[in-house]
Amino acid sequence: MGGGYGMYYFIVIAFSVIGMLVSGRLKSKFNKYSKVPLRNNMSGAEIAKQMLDYFGIHNVQIQMGKGMLTDHYNPVTRIVNLSPDVYQGRSIASAAVAAHECGHAVQHDMHYPFLKLRSNLVPAVKVASMAQQYLLLAAFMFFGSFPQIMLLPVIAFGITALFSFVTLPVEFDASKRALAWLDSSNVLVGEEYNGAKDALKWAAMTYVVAALNALVMFLYFLLKYTGRRG
DSSP: OHHHHHHHHHHHHHHHHHHHHHHHHHHHHHHHHHTSBOTTOOOHHHHHHHHHHHTTOOSOEEEEOSSSSOOEEETTTTEEEEOHHHHSOOBHHHHHHHHHHHHHHHHHHTTOHHHHHHHHHHHHHHHHHHHHHHHHHHHHHHTTTOGGGGHHHHHHHHHHHHHHHHHHHHHHHHHHHHHHHHHHTTSSOTHHHHHHHHHHHHHHHHHHHHHHHHHHHHHHHHHHHHHHHO
């Protein structure tokens, strides 16, 4: 049991450190580009509205939320929630993030399959995430006498890994749509566009790290389960 815990905590700590480094880099990029004003002086909210109007999407609301980098699109309520710095900001960073979140609204309007799949997985992921710690405790406690119990965390981590990898095309595609529109509409030009592309690249990296973490955890428990069974 001790060895199992040791490897588990090593994986958790290793990816936590990597995640913090990538998150720190993202915040650094956001701070950098949030200080670069746009030549057109448009706010994130104005850019979001213009993008939605361009795609003929009039049933999505744009609201200001709370916190930093809490921006997201809710496909259930059809609301683009922008953090105050993005909603009110008139910078490269606010333009990039606002357009990215509207990219999700465009995906929804165009029935992008991976967005629908991710939404369908949300209820199962919530249950799996809440149960993981309890399942891990039970598995490590009773693995010696009842190895089949390891199948439970295998399933739980398998669900979160699937969700993480389905999230990747959703996020990359939203950024692709955002950048294409920002370029074609001339909302951002030259170095402004390059800055937005750089910022969104690091935002995407946070999802890549999360997906790799989920995959490694899933494989760890899968190999532990199949190894003992063999």
